Amino acid sequence: xxxxxxxxxxxxxxxxxxxxxxxxxxxxxxxxxxxxxxxxxxxxxxxxxxxxxxxxxxxxxxxxxxxxxxxxxxxxxxxxxxxxxxxxxxxxxxxxxxxxxxxxxxxxxxxxxxxxxxxxxxxxxxxxxxxxxxxxxxxxxxxxxxxxxxxxxxxxxxxxxxxxxxxxxxxxxxxxxxxxxxxxxxxxxxxxxxxxxxxxxxxxxxxxxxxxxxxxxxxxxxxxxxxxxxxxxxxxxxxxxxxxxxxxxxxxxxxxxxxxxxxxxxxxxxxxxxxxxxxxxxxxxxxxxxxxxxxxxxxxxxxxxxxxxxxxxxxxxxxxxxxxxxxxxxxxxxxxxxxxxxxxxxxxxxxxxxxxxxxxxxxxxxxxxxxxxxxxxxxxxxxxxxxxxxxxxxxxxxxxxxxxxxxxxxxxxxxxxxxxxxxxxxxxxxxxxxxxxxxxxxxxxxxxxxxxxxxxxxxxxxxxxxxxxxxxxxxxxxxxxxxxxxxxxxxxxxxxxxxxxxxxxxxxxxxxxxxxxxxxxxxxxxxxxxxxxxx
Amino acid sequence: xxxxxxxxxxxxxxxxxxxxxxxxxxxxxxxxxxxxxxxxxxxxxxxxxxxxxxxxxxxxxxxxxxxxxxxxxxxxxxxxxxxxxxxxxxxxxxxxxxxxxxxxxxxxxxxxxxxxxxxxxxxxxxxxxxxxxxxxxxxxxxxxxxxxxxxxxxxxxxxxxxxxxxxxxxxxxxxxxxxxxxxxxxxxxxxxxxxxxxxxxxxxxxxxxxxxxxxxxxxxxxxxxxxxxxxxxxxxxxxxxxxx
Numbered sequence: 220x221x222x223x224x225x226x227x228x229x230x231x232x233x234x235x236x237x238x239x240x241x242x243x244x245x246x247x248x249x250x251x252x253x254x255x256x257x258x259x260x261x262x263x264x265x266x267x268x269x270x271x272x273x274x275x276x277x278x279x280x281x282x283x284x285x286x287x288x289x290x291x292x293x294x295x296x297x298x299x300x301x302x303x304x305x306x307x308x309x310x311x312x313x314x315x316x317x318x319x320x321x322x323x324x325x326x327x328x329x330x331x332x333x334x335x336x337x338x339x340x341x342x343x344x345x346x347x348x349x350x351x352x353x354x355x356x357x358x359x360x361x362x363x364x365x366x367x368x369x370x371x372x373x374x375x376x377x378x379x380x381x382x383x384x385x386x387x388x389x390x391x392x393x394x395x396x397x398x399x400x401x402x403x404x405x406x407x408x409x410x411x412x413x414x415x416x417x418x419x420x421x422x423x424x425x426x427x428x429x430x431x432x433x434x435x436x437x438x439x440x441x442x443x444x445x446x447x448x449x450x451x452x453x454x455x456x457x458x459x460x461x462x463x464x465x466x467x468x469x470x471x472x473x474x475x476x477x478x479x480x481x482x483x484x485x486x487x488x489x490x491x492x493x494x495x496x497x498x499x500x501x502x503x504x505x506x507x508x509x510x511x512x513x514x515x516x517x518x519x520x521x522x523x524x525x526x527x528x529x530x531x532x533x534x535x536x537x538x539x540x541x542x543x544x545x546x547x548x549x550x551x552x553x554x555x556x557x558x559x560x561x562x563x564x565x566x567x568x569x570x571x572x573x574x575x576x577x578x579x580x581x582x583x584x585x586x587x588x589x590x591x592x593x594x595x596x597x598x599x600x601x602x603x604x605x606x607x608x609x610x611x612x613x614x615x616x617x618x619x620x621x622x623x624x625x626x627x628x629x630x631x632x633x634x635x636x637x638x639x640x641x642x643x644x645x646x647x648x649x650x651x652x653x654x655x656x657x658x659x660x661x662x663x664x665x666x667x668x669x670x671x672x673x674x675x676x677x678x679x680x681x682x683x684x685x686x687x688x689x690x691x692x693x694x695x696x697x698x699x700x701x702x703x704x705x706x707x708x709x710x711x712x713x714x715x716x717x718x719x720x721x722x723x724x725x726x727x728x729x730x731x732x733x734x735x736x737x738x739x740x741x742x743x744x745x746x747x748x749x750x751x752x753x754x
Numbered sequence: 755x756x757x758x759x760x761x762x763x764x765x766x767x768x769x770x771x772x773x774x775x776x777x778x779x780x781x782x783x784x785x786x787x788x789x790x791x792x793x794x795x796x797x798x799x800x801x802x803x804x805x806x807x808x809x810x811x812x813x814x815x816x817x818x819x820x821x822x823x824x825x826x827x828x829x830x831x832x833x834x835x836x837x838x839x840x841x842x843x844x845x846x847x848x849x850x851x852x853x854x855x856x857x858x859x860x861x862x863x864x865x866x867x868x869x870x871x872x873x874x875x876x877x878x879x880x881x882x883x884x885x886x887x888x889x890x891x892x893x894x895x896x897x898x899x900x901x902x903x904x905x906x907x908x909x910x911x912x913x914x915x916x917x918x919x920x921x922x923x924x925x926x927x928x929x930x931x932x933x934x935x936x937x938x939x940x941x942x943x944x945x946x947x948x949x950x951x952x953x954x955x956x957x958x959x960x961x962x963x964x965x966x967x968x969x970x971x972x973x974x975x976x977x978x979x980x981x982x983x984x985x986x987x988x989x990x991x992x993x994x995x996x997x998x
Contacts, residue, residue, distance in 0.1 A: 275930040502865075
């Protein structure tokens with residue numbers, strides 16, 4: 220009778236425990252598991268959220284890739300949704316995670332994936348998919364000549380690792396370049412060095428601010444001149460801190476940016492904003508617009524924006540009548556140490572979102588893999604100053620031929636674009652990325668916002684001093700919630716993970732009680748047995 | 755007696771009308787510390803400005819790291835003010851209707867030729883005014899059109915041209931977009947052509963103007979109304995198109 224009671228108690232307790240665990244797990248999705256086979260008789264509709272640089276050719280390449288892929292896999296239908304801004308993709312994905320309507324395949328930054336991963340099993344880890352002998356990279360059942368893992372440029376694949384697992388495939392890579400109006404720099408009495416230093420850029424920029432008696436800038440004879448414009452100020456701060464080996468963040472998510480080196484850099488930026496020698500995209504507009512109008516000497520933008528740079532740029536937002544003739548030099552971004560140059564690695568990666576149907580995920584994976592095939596890689600890379608992410612594409616004869624034709628025309632072989640591409644191809648070993656963790660996207664935003672804030676402040680005649688910076692640091696910590704960032708990568712064994720969820724705590728208590736009951740029962744039974752033996 | 759009553763009524767009504775008129779005049783008068791449009795126009799870039807104006811259209815509200823911001827076309831009887839990403843709660847945004855009077859303080863800025871008030875905060879005041887569309891067709895292409903920047907304007911009798919893709923419009927400026935994106939279309943007058951935009955945040959795919967532009971044909975003659983936005987030259991954000 221007592222045994223039966225105990226069994227009942229344990230059964231109820233176990234069921235209750237299972238229910239509690241079930242409640243907790245219901246919020247997320249089951250982790251993806253590799254299906255045994257891919258059923259090609261079932262139709263799969265997958266959504267692909269992609270980013271293009273407001274470049275119709277890129278749009279056409281995506282569409283062509285989808286058409287070509289559908290010929291190989293007639294049962295997989297890819298629906299393309301285009302964005303021109305990574306931030307908008309990020310915002311939409313965040314919104315759709317909460318409603319369970321994420322895309323299947325998505326162009327993204329690893330920083331963003333770290334945030335997506337705060338949902339349970341939201342993003343599919345790709346390690347098993349990559350290694351699968353049948354459907355993995357170079358797999359025997361893949362219907363196209365898929366690249367092998369070792370054919371992806373290793374550092375680009377490593378950039379997609381978060382917490383030891385691969386969560387994305389690199390799609391394209393770019394870096395930042397300084398597009399220089401060489402004609403005007405020389406007019407000011409300087410020669411453009413192979414590697415620019417920050418001091419050189421600041422000095423020439425200040426020199427360019429000289430005006431004549433009519434208020435026209437001497438270097439261009441116009442009323443407008445912003446000698447140095449940086450498109451992405453988050454990259455500007457990250458780059459400068461990296462060059463100086465100054466703290467930014469640790470891989471574990473510890474924020475280090477609010478330091479004296481940052482403060483010193485902000486003071487420098489502010490001093491040149493005050494004279495009008497420096498501005499930013501957010502404050503003034505696209506660097507390329509000013510460069511092409513002869514109103515900027517040093518325009519820093521992505522190599523993926525190279526087709527907008529220079530007198531003969533194939534793409535331009537300014538009227539032809541506003542363009543001026545000058546020689547464009549393409550250089551790595553300014554350095555503090557010219558013997559040890561570095562440049563940021565950036566560009567789109569592809570992640571796959573988890574779905575209840577594992578075969579749907581597999582369909583997504585096959586499409587993602589297809590985006591790394593030579594046809595797509597080379598075609599897309601040619602649209603801008605991008606480099607393919609696969610060694611196979613980089614070594615393809617047609618691609619090498621393309622690079623050798625720089626300057627033959629101002630369209631596909633536009634010299635500035637190919638020079639920008641070569642900048643990364645020749646310096647791939649000098650690229651770096653920042654640590655990825657939940658909160659790293661906010662830290663990136665804050666690093667740029669600090670430059671924007673000091674630049675605006677000095678333009679508005681607001682004092683930028685220690686008190687201003689201290690307040691700015693406080694505002695950034697608060698606005699971007701930088702005191703609560705949490706790691707998803709790196710060695711986090713020593714990290715305080717915070718209190719356990721209530722359901723987990725309850726489960727542990729229940730298990731302890733169950734074991735205690737079992738222990739008491741066994742002890743009582745043993746004592747009884749001993750008594751019986753002694754009787 | 756009847757005549758006296760009628761005379762009294764007439765006097766009362768006249769006085770009431772005059773008083774109402776005075777009240778209306780008062781709403782046009784700038785509060786203390788507020789710039790006239792002329793003072794605003796003369797203010798240097800990056801200087802702090804305080805203006806009073808009336809909302810003519812809203813171009814979207816969004817949240818940036820938990821801070822709500824809104825982009826708003828405003829105008830008084832003298833000129834127009836474009837508030838870019840002004841701090842604005844969603845509740846405050848919902849209270850803004852066409853004609854709502856606001857008092858805004860921010861910094862006069864310029865982005866690609868567009869003069870705007872950046873980093874603004876604002877409060878809602880009593881008063882209402884809806885600007886009529888000013889016909890600027892005759893000054894299209896002239897230097898003086900910049901004086902009308904950001905105003906609610908009208909263009910009349912313009913001819914729809916090939917947008918560059920063999921059609922009357924494009925989704926995004928280079929035809930790389932799809933329905934829901936900004937619409938770009940070309941219209942010409944006296945041999946000169948101009949690119950006009952239906953800004954999707956201002957008037958989205960479900961609006962009449964969006965649908966009208968999607969249905970345009972090359973060669974159509976159209977009258978248009980919209981806001982005289984600027985991006986490296988005139989780039990009107992069209993809110994109404996009438997095919998003639």
